[in-house]
Amino acid sequence: MTPQPFHQFVLKIHSRCNLAxxxxYVYESADQGWRAQPRVMSEAVFATACRQIAEHAGDSVSLVFHGGEPLLAGADHLDRLAAHATSIVGPGRRLRLGLQTNGLLFDERVAEVCERWQIRVAVSVDGDRAGHDRHRTYRDGRGSYAGVVRGIDLLRRRPSLYAGLLCTVDLENDPISTYEALLALDPPTVDFLLPHGNWTTPPPRRDEGGLPAYGKWLSLIFDRWFDAPVRETGVRLFDDLLALILGGSGRSESVGLQPIRVAVVETDGTIEQVDTLKTAFAGATRIRPPGPGNPFDAALLEPAIMARQLGREALGPTCRACAIHRICGGGNYAHRFRAGSGFRNPSVYCPDLEFLIEHVRARVTAELARIGARRPAGGR
Structure with a gap:
């Protein structure tokens, strides 16, 4: 197998956060390596990473400013980093800049910087005020919803920069109320994220052999989304499932067998695997220190990186024998971990994924049959 080069690079420009x-999955996980990281990625470290990316990458690159909370680095620092990225990585290729933020520090100055460099912004928000403030709080316990919505309202006035919303699923929240609260913020797309957990450290209410509560929660939103008279927003998980069920491919690491081509750069310049793996065990994201040459090229030869690009061959025997493994893809890689057997397990969310996939497939099959029944005989 020839590994495919990375095409998305997540740069941790600030390693701390203004929320708790x-x-x-960074601060509350098994891996506490963030404590040893510099707070801010320096311009020198960032420029070096950009030169290495430019040497490694193909003609299309996505570079995401991330954290912690990246806007803690300040608008002026973000401005300088975006200038470096554009001048070093941009020439001769399509460069897409993104920012993942909690929205609290998104102000007019940040908006100006994002407009200058066409940085598309995604914001994390967990539905309505009650649902959001249950988990996304300041260190003193105050909810952050009002501040987040202020940032989103400012972003909404610049639709070319508005990438979408990320929402972590919480079974304590009503699914339809959650979805409609997100819709009220006019997102171009919504990404529902399952809480990061695994067989050793299960997510809330995801007991081995238990009912597919997460799958049922998501299926209710799917029906609301699918039955809307017009497309109100994209939902990345649902769009991926529809594409996979109809024989296409997905775009995310949540479902499907597509190769994962993402590298993370920490504030000190260290290259690591996708950081959700920090929920598995301390050091799960680390790769060997590179020798001479481009460190991204060297990282591609790491067994742990190659496993993310092997598709079906990286699945364990239970998943390979499953009828829906091409659609499910074993679920998110981080969710497969079990102490003693590594990542060659079904997802801890296996019952949920199976329930949701079969639900979506049944809805699509019924809709195609309905459309076919309405088509005149001999028509096209």
Whole structure:
């Protein structure tokens, strides 16, 4: 197998956060390596990473400013980093800049910087005020919803920059109320994220052999989304499932067998795997220190990186024998971990994924049959 080069690079430009979210996979996980990281990625470290990316990558690159909370680095620092990215990585290729933020520090100055460099912004928000403030709080316990919505309202006035919303699923929240609260913020797309957990550290109410509560929660939103008279927003998980069920491919690491081509750069310049793996065990994201040459090229040869590009061959025997493995893809890689057997397991969300996939497939099959029944005989 020839590994495919990375095409998305997540740069942690600030390693701390101004929130204390109870489910955070960085600060509340088994890996506490963030404590040893510099708070801010320096311009020198960022420029070096950009030169290495430019040497490694093909003609299309996505570069995401991330954290912690990246806007803690300040608008002026973001401005300088975006200038470096554009001048070093941009020439001769399509460069897409993105920013993942909690929205609290998104102000007019940040908006100006994002407009200058066409940085598309995604914001994390967990539905309505009650649902959001249950987990996404300041360190003193105050909810952050009002501040987040202020940032989103400012972003909404610049639709070319508005990438969408990320919402972590919480079974304590009503699914339809959650979805409609997100819709009220006019997102171009919504990404529903399952809480990061695994067989050793299960997510809330996801007991081995238990009912597919997460699958049922998401299926209710799917019906609301699918039955809307017009397309109100994209939902990345649902769009991926529809594409996969109809024989296409997905775009995310949540479902499907597409190769994962993402590298993370920490504030000190260290290259690591996708950071959701921090929920598995301390050091799960680390790769060997590179020798001479481009460190991204060297990282591609790491067994742990190659496993993310092997598709079906990286699945364990239970998944390979499953009828829906091409659609499910084993679920998110981080959710497969079990101490003692690594990642060659079904997802801890296996019952939920199966329930949701079969639900979506049944809805699509019924809709195609309905359309076919309405078509005149001999028509096209």
């Amino acid at each position: 979210c109870g489910y955070c």
